Amino acid sequence: MFGPLICKPGSSRNNKTGSWRTELKPKFLRKNCIGCKMCVLVCPENCIEGSEKNTYTCDYAFCKGCGTCAMICPKQDVVMIKEEEPLEAPKDNPQQ
Amino acid sequence: MKEFLEGSLAVAKIVKLCKPGVISAYPITPQTHIVEELAQMIADGELDSQFVNVESEHSAASVVLGASAAGVRSYTATSSQGLFYMAEVLFNIAGMRLPVVLTCANRAISAPINIWNDHQDAVSLRDSGWVQLFAEDIQEAIDLHLIAYRLAEDHSVMLPVMVSMDGFILTHGIETVDIPSQEQVEKFLPPYDPLYKLDIANPITMGPLVDAEYYTETRYAIQKTQEDVLKIIPRLSAEFSKIFGRTYDGLIEEYRTKDAERVIVAMGSVCGTVKDVVDELRVKGRKVGLLKIMSYRPFPAAAIYEALKNVSRVAVLDRALSLGSYAPLASEVKATFFGKKKKPQGISSFIVGLGGRDITKDSIKEVFKLLTAKERALEFVDLKPELLREEYR
Numbered sequence: 001m002f003g004p005l006i007c008k009p010g011s012s013r014n015n016k017t018g019s020w021r022t023e024l025k026p027k028f029l030r031k032n033c034i035g036c037k038m039c040v041l042v043c044p045e046n047c048i049e050g051s052e053k054n055t056y057t058c059d060y061a062f063c064k065g066c067g068t069c070a071m072i073c074p075k076q077d078v079v080m081i082k083e084e085e086p087l088e089a090p091k092d093n094p095q096q
Numbered sequence: 097m098k099e100f101l102e103g104s105l106a107v108a109k110i111v112k113l114c115k116p117g118v119i120s121a122y123p124i125t126p127q128t129h130i131v132e133e134l135a136q137m138i139a140d141g142e143l144d145s146q147f148v149n150v151e152s153e154h155s156a157a158s159v160v161l162g163a164s165a166a167g168v169r170s171y172t173a174t175s176s177q178g179l180f181y182m183a184e185v186l187f188n189i190a191g192m193r194l195p196v197v198l199t200c201a202n203r204a205i206s207a208p209i210n211i212w213n214d215h216q217d218a219v220s221l222r223d224s225g226w227v228q229l230f231a232e233d234i235q236e237a238i239d240l241h242l243i244a245y246r247l248a249e250d251h252s253v254m255l256p257v258m259v260s261m262d263g264f265i266l267t268h269g270i271e272t273v274d275i276p277s278q279e280q281v282e283k284f285l286p287p288y289d290p291l292y293k294l295d296i297a298n299p300i301t302m303g304p305l306v307d308a309e310y311y312t313e314t315r316y317a318i319q320k321t322q323e324d325v326l327k328i329i330p331r332l333s334a335e336f337s338k339i340f341g342r343t344y345d346g347l348i349e350e351y352r353t354k355d356a357e358r359v360i361v362a363m364g365s366v367c368g369t370v371k372d373v374v375d376e377l378r379v380k381g382r383k384v385g386l387l388k389i390m391s392y393r394p395f396p397a398a399a400i401y402e403a404l405k406n407v408s409r410v411a412v413l414d415r416a417l418s419l420g421s422y423a424p425l426a427s428e429v430k431a432t433f434f435g436k437k438k439k440p441q442g443i444s445s446f447i448v449g450l451g452g453r454d455i456t457k458d459s460i461k462e463v464f465k466l467l468t469a470k471e472r473a474l475e476f477v478d479l480k481p482e483l484l485r486e487e488y489r
Contacts, residue, residue, distance in 0.1 A: 001321050002254075003314035005193060006292055007301040 017045075022065040024080040027087055030054035032075040039069035039078055098274050103234040103266040104129030106273045107173075107199055110238040112143045113281040114197075114245050116171040118163035120148040120156040124178040125211045126263035127201035131173055153178040157185035164194040165302055167293030169245070172196065175263055176203035179217045183224070189256045190225025190318065192303045195248030195288075196256040197241065198226075202364065202415075203263040204451040212452020213263040215364065219392070219416035219424050225318045227257040227325055228393040230363040232349075234271040237261040239342060240390075242276075242284060243332055251291050253328060255321060260392075262365040264452070276340055284339050322394040329391060347396035349388040350403050352378060356385030358467045359404060361429055362413040363389045366448065366455050370413075373460040384464055389425070397432045404429075405438040409467040415449045423447060423474060444472035453478060 035053040047063050050056030056078075058069070070078040081087075101109070107130050111119075119138075121131040137143040148159045156172050163170040174182060179200055189196050200218045204210040218228055229244060231237035237259060244257035261267060292300060306314065326347065333346035349367075352374055353359050360370050367388040377384045387403050389396070404410055412430075414423035421427070426445030433439035446463050449455040459477050466472055 001317040001324070002193065003317035004306065004310045005191070005303065005314050005317075007304050009299050009301075 016061045018059075018061045018063050020064060021060075021083065023083050024065045024067060025060065025063060025083055025087075026058060026065070026067070026069050026078050027081045027085075028056050028058070029077045029079065030056070032077045034075060036074060038072045038074065042068045042072045044068065097277070098272055100270060100272050101234070101275075102129065102268060102270050103237060103261065104201075104268065105133050106234050106238050106271075106275065107241065107261070107267075108133030108137065109275050110241045110281075111171055111199075112137050113276065113278055114171070114241065114285060115143070115169065115287075116145055116197075117168035118146050118148060118160065118170040119172065120150055120159035120163070120170070121172050121174065122150055122153045122156045122178060124153070124175045126203060126213075126267045127173045127175040127178070127199065129267060130199055130201070134171075153181040154185060157182035157189065160196050160198075161185055161189050161192070161194060164189070164196050165192065165294050167288070167290035167295070169249070169288040170196055171198075173199035173201065175201040176205055176211075176217045179221065180205065183221060186221060186226060186256070187224050188303060191314065193254040193318075194256060195245075195254055197244045197248055198256065198258045199237075199241070200258050200260045201263040201267045202260050210451040211263075213265055213365075213415075214450045214452070215260070215415040216417065216450075218258060218260045221258070222393055222424070225255065225322075226393065227253075227255055227322070227391070229257065229259050229391055230389065231259065231261045231266065232365060232367040232388060232390075234261075234266055234269065235273045235342070236344070236390075237266055238273060238275070239336065239340065239344065242281065242340075243329070243336055243344075243346065246285050246332055246336075247325065247328060249288055250328060250332075251289075253321060253325060254291055255318065255325070260364065265365045274340075274342075280339055284336060326391075326394050326396055326398070344390065345399075347389075347391045348399045348403060349386075349390060351386040351388065353385035353387055353403055353407065355383055356407055357383040358409045358411070358464055359385045359387050359407045360411045360413060360460070360463060361387045361389065361400075361404075361425070363392060363425065364415065366413060366415070366460075369455055369457060370460050373457050373464070376457075377461075377464065382464070392425075395428055397428075400429060400432050401436065404433075404440055405436070408441050410440045410443045411446055411463050411467050411472075412443060413446050413448050413455075413463070415447075417447060417450075426474075442467070442469070442471035445474050446472065447474065447476045448478070 160170040329346035412426035
């Protein structure tokens with residue numbers, strides 16, 4: 001009998017490792033963003049996406065809350081907020 | 097062909113016939129002769145194998161782990177502190193389900209440092225997931241290596257196997273042994289056909305991080321496979337017998353137990369001494385016998401139950417301790433009969449032969465003599481009270 005011990009490549013997307021996140025998560029303010037992509041480049045989970053100014057966001061299903069994106073942002077346009085805080089004001093995004 | 101050989105050389109010869117692609121080991125008494133002989137065979141061009149010299153047993157075990165993961169039959173050997181230094185890698189090898197074969201030349205554990213024989217090294221690794229086989233003599237030791245590779249590489253098993261042979265007594269003892277031909281070995285042991293391997297054309301990850309969602313199932317699978325091995329070993333032993341002409345049950349050996357009233361349970365080379373004593377006492381009309389345990393992991397509880405259920409008094413000889421508790425083998429033999437209707441009236445536990453202390457025929461006779469109505473719990477045979485003091489000063 002065998003247990004789950006061997007992984008084929010490309011399977012890491014199946015595991016929603018964002019459940020391990022520390023008590024903080026990044027919030028992309030999208031106000032002063034200059035589209036420098038530094039947050040994308042430094043993200044160890046490679047879970048930040050965006051193209052133009054003020055379009056960046058991350059996939060919270062994989063983000064571990066390390067805060068590197070907030071640290072690197074030259075415009076302080078990414079801030080770390082507590083896990084329980086909503087990302088958007090409730091009126092803007094009723095799903096949050 | 098029958099040859100008069102030192103145990104270590106005999107093992108090296110049988111390993112050579114198994115044609116491992118990678119051998120890695122670090123010298124340690126009393127194991128060194130085995131890999132020394134193998135290194136010589138490679139140097140002389142008799143064996144086409146890669147011998148990887150390493151700086152420690154931890155590395156030796158890591159090398160054979162890697163080689164086995166890459167799909168190559170691999171071999172290592174060690175003893176005592178070396179086995180302990182390998183310990184974390186040995187758990188990895190079992191956890192990654194890699195069919196490595198290791199010879200453990202059983203030796204006592206420090207401190208105080210002692211290079212002589214007992215079973216504390218292998219017994220301490222009983223929970224590692226490795227199949228653990230114990231040999232009584234040199235012939236059995238080499239035969240078990242053949243069974244070990246065949247068992248380990250079986251696609252329904254894929255577990256590493258440790259063949260234990262008593263340090264010095266078997267590794268340095270000289271015996272007439274039947275070394276099979278290459279053809280016979282190949283008939284029994286086909287080339288290694290890995291079920292999975294590291295391959296850049298078809299990449300996989302072995303032993304990845306798993307969390308609580310998955311870990312239990314990896315352990316459950318090894319537990320169930322160990323239970324399956326109890327059925328597979330007798331089958332392989334029967335096949336072995338057809339090719340090589342020597343018959344083993346593979347799990348246990350019953351020696352004159354059928355009508356026995358008093359039986360000793362033991363593992364390893366001491367079984368030879370017990371057999372001699374049994375024969376002598378039988379001549380005097382005493383109904384005594386021996387139950388030899390060949391497979392310590394998996395533990396053949398059902399076979400032990402059948403063999404001992406009608407015996408009135410049982411003595412279990414342990415050459416290892418679980419300091420602060422019952423002796424390891426005795427506690428498992430006792431557990432076998434817990435709650436059962438048919439069972440021996442007493443199962444006594446004896447500690448013998450630690451750190452190379454000889455177990456003489458007189459020691460064994462003493463054990464049989466002590467098998468009276470009173471059950472003995474953790475009785476140290478041949479203890480020297482004159483060496484002990486209650487206070488240091």
